[in-house]
Amino acid sequence: MVKQKTLNQLDIPFQAESLKRSPGRPPRHKEPSTSISVVLLDRHDVFLREISFLIRQRTGARVSKSEILRAFTEAVLESEIDLTTSRSEEEVKEVLLSKLRKRKRPEK
Numbered sequence: 001m002v003k004q005k006t007l008n009q010l011d012i013p014f015q016a017e018s019l020k021r022s023p024g025r026p027p028r029h030k031e032p033s034t035s036i037s038v039v040l041l042d043r044h045d046v047f048l049r050e051i052s053f054l055i056r057q058r059t060g061a062r063v064s065k066s067e068i069l070r071a072f073t074e075a076v077l078e079s080e081i082d083l084t085t086s087r088s089e090e091e092v093k094e095v096l097l098s099k100l101r102k103r104k105r106p107e108k
Contacts, residue, residue: 028067038069 040048048065055063076083081099086092 029070 045065048068051068052063052065055061076096079099081095083092083095086095
């Protein structure tokens with residue numbers, strides 16, 4: 001039986017270019033980063049803008065759409081949810097929703 005590699009075990013070449021400072025605002029994170037383009041539906045953008053706005057309104061803290069997306073990604077990474085059997089965006093969504101639904105909600 002062939003043992004599958006986890007994400008951390010994959011051989012992904014390190015590129016020193018990612019450590020170079022790029023023009024613009026300084027990053028708020030300390031790890032190497034890459035700027036990517038992601039195509040979202042308009043309703044996803046509206047959702048992220050609303051979350052960002054409501055966080056600022058309620059707490060005074062500025063949390064960008066990118067920071068929210070990174071937090072979502074980190075949460076999935078830390079959860080160790082296996083998405084590798086998913087064959088589509090819809091299946092990824094269903095796996096995530098099933099895990100979220102299984103979480104116990106505190107009783108009021």
